[in-house]
Amino acid sequence: xxxxxxxxQANAPVMEPEGAPTLASELAAxxxxxxxxxxCGRPVFLRNSECLACHTxxxxxxxxxxVVPLAPAEGGGAQPDTFTVxxxxxxxxxxxxxxxxxxxxxxxxxxxxxxxxxxxxxxxGLAPGYCLACSVTRTIPDLSLxxxxxxxxxxxxxxxxxxxxxLALGLPVVSRHADPVHGLAFDFLSNMPxxxxxxxxxxxxxxxxxxxxxxxxxxxxxxxxxxxxxxTLLGHFRHEIGHYYWDLLVLPTPWIDDFRTLFxxxxxxxxxxxxxHYEQGPPPDWADRFVSSYASTHPWEDWAETWAHYLHMADTxxxxxxxxxxxxxxxxxATSSAWPTCGSRSIPTPENSWTSSTAGCC
Ligand SMILES: [Zn+2]
Ligand SMILES: [Zn+2]
Ligand SMILES: [Zn+2]
Numbered sequence: 168x169x170x171x172x173x174x175x176q177a178n179a180p181v182m183e184p185e186g187a188p189t190l191a192s193e194l195a196a197x198x199x200x201x202x203x204x205x206x207c208g209r210p211v212f213l214r215n216s217e218c219l220a221c222h223t224x225x226x227x228x229x230x231x232x233x234v235v236p237l238a239p240a241e242g243g244g245a246q247p248d249t250f251t252v253x254x255x256x257x258x259x260x261x262x263x264x265x266x267x268x269x270x271x272x273x274x275x276x277x278x279x280x281x282x283x284x285x286x287x288x289x290x291x292g293l294a295p296g297y298c299l300a301c302s303v304t305r306t307i308p309d310l311s312l313x314x315x316x317x318x319x320x321x322x323x324x325x326x327x328x329x330x331x332x333x334l335a336l337g338l339p340v341v342s343r344h345a346d347p348v349h350g351l352a353f354d355f356l357s358n359m360p361x362x363x364x365x366x367x368x369x370x371x372x373x374x375x376x377x378x379x380x381x382x383x384x385x386x387x388x389x390x391x392x393x394x395x396x397x398x399t400l401l402g403h404f405r406h407e408i409g410h411y412y413w414d415l416l417v418l419p420t421p422w423i424d425d426f427r428t429l430f431x432x433x434x435x436x437x438x439x440x441x442x443x444h445y446e447q448g449p450p451p452d453w454a455d456r457f458v459s460s461y462a463s464t465h466p467w468e469d470w471a472e473t474w475a476h477y478l479h480m481a482d483t484x485x486x487x488x489x490x491x492x493x494x495x496x497x498x499x500x501a502t503s504s505a506w507p508t509c510g511s512r513s514i515p516t517p518e519n520s521w522t523s524s525t526a527g528c529c
Pocket of ligand 2: 275298
């Protein structure tokens with residue numbers, strides 16, 4: 168237990184030079200709110216398709232970058248089984264993703280048109296009946312094996328978390344249906360008896376993940392053996408999507424020169440670099456120069472690891488701030504807007520930065 172003195176020290180305001188920009192001051196607001204609410208006011212979460220308290224249907228709507236309460240669409244040529252965002256009866260209509268009732272349990276919404284209206288532009292590139300997150304999946308595990316349903320659910324859940332963040336950051340998420348050359352596709356493959364081991368990786372827009380990574384015991388064993396603290400499904404996706412965006416946004420653009428200055432020459436022999444890493448291990452001083460030991464293998468991996476860690480940190484900060492964690496210093500907070508309220512209670516003002524104030528709220 169903390170002594171009163173420890174508590175005093177922990178609560179002391181963090182002093183910073185006047186006017187100096189800090190990470191905390193730059194993180195004054197989340198990129199996108201990760202705290203979703205039902206129309207009844209209760210908190211709801213990315214996987215929810217219905218409010219467990221008031222049974223209002225819920226769904227993830229890309230236009231809103233979040234989970235929103237829904238109401239059955241009515242009038243004005245609304246088609247059966249379509250919804251509008253609660254409180255916006257004349258707004259766009261949506262239908263459920265065809266994967267809602269499959270093991271993927273997708274709660275995302277698909278743009279739908281009212282009768283006589285053209286389909287919205289963002290409908291292009293979707294597999295018929297499926298949302299954007301499901302439309303980028305190209306191969307799923309063999310569902311005739313019952314245990315694969317659970318693995319698929321975990322894979323899709325992590326992928327939806329990834330894609331919701333990419334959309335919030337304004338990054339292009341284009342399916343293979345829309346762009347067969349540069350579009351994105353995910354293959355979730357399993358090792359076959361006598362076949363080669365399925366390797367996780369990225370190639371020309373196709374991200375392959377060995378479905379066994381969704382088995383917690385298997386992934387945890389490999390995580391410990393490989394000493395990769397961020398070996399999670401979401402960690403894999405964030406790393407591999409880094410390779411995808413490098414191909415798309417760095418290699419064919421003037422950014423490549425700055426990339427090579429910062430990360431090194433990507434034209435170095437990749438296979439030889441990997442072999443050297445697995446035979447010799449990382450350089451002894453890797454921790455001073457790289458975000459992970461794997462990042463030291465090759466400039467491509469340095470980029471992908473750095474990208475993944477940026478997404479880890481940005482999403483953590485967004486989530487924390489969405490739930491009321493304060494990232495500003497006491498001096499800058501004095502000029503900021505009022506604290507959010509929870510029901511009739513004001514959320515207590517934390518005494519120092521990075522203090523959670525809403526744990527257990529509502
Ligand atoms: Zn509700
Ligand atoms: Zn879906
Ligand atoms: Zn990689």
